[in-house]
Amino acid sequence: MTADHAGETGQNPDADYDPHASSLQGTADPEVLEELYAIRGSIDNFDATLVYLLAERFKCTQRVGRLKAGHNLPPSDPGREAAQIQRLRRLAEDADLDPAFAEKFLNFIVSEVIQHHRAIVADRG
Structure with a gap:
């Protein structure tokens, strides 16, 4: 569900x-907590995004999986x-993000995509 779709249906995923x-209430200055909450609010927005x-990415990879399955192409493309991986490592370096983390993240996503592609093939089989 996209953010627009959530608004259209009246559903609020953050309701x-x-x-x-927090487990920090009562242990820190209220002004410090307010700043912490403000920063965390930004983090929450990034997480939602x-x-x-x-x-959206997985919707596209599902389309790829159906296309591959329909033409007997393998689920994986090494x-x-x-x-x-090379591209993401370069992007990570440019963004001051640990390239090893970016690679691990992409590998996790790719492994999920391959599982989805295999499932599509199995469903057609």
Whole structure:
């Protein structure tokens, strides 16, 4: 569900979420906690964006999986995966993000995609 779709249906995926949930209340200066909550609010926004971006990415990879299955192509494409890892490592370096982390993250996503592609093939079989 996209953010726009959530608004259209009246559903709020954060309805039960408490942005001030913390085990630090009563242990720190209230001004420090307010600053912490403000920073965490930004982090929460990034997390939500990542979830929606991943959802859109997986919609595309599902299309790839159906296309591959329909043309008897293998679920995995090692050449593509290697090129993507190199690309993401360079992007991570440019963004001051640990390239090893970026590679681990991409490997996790790619392994999920391959599982989805295999499932598509099995469903057609």
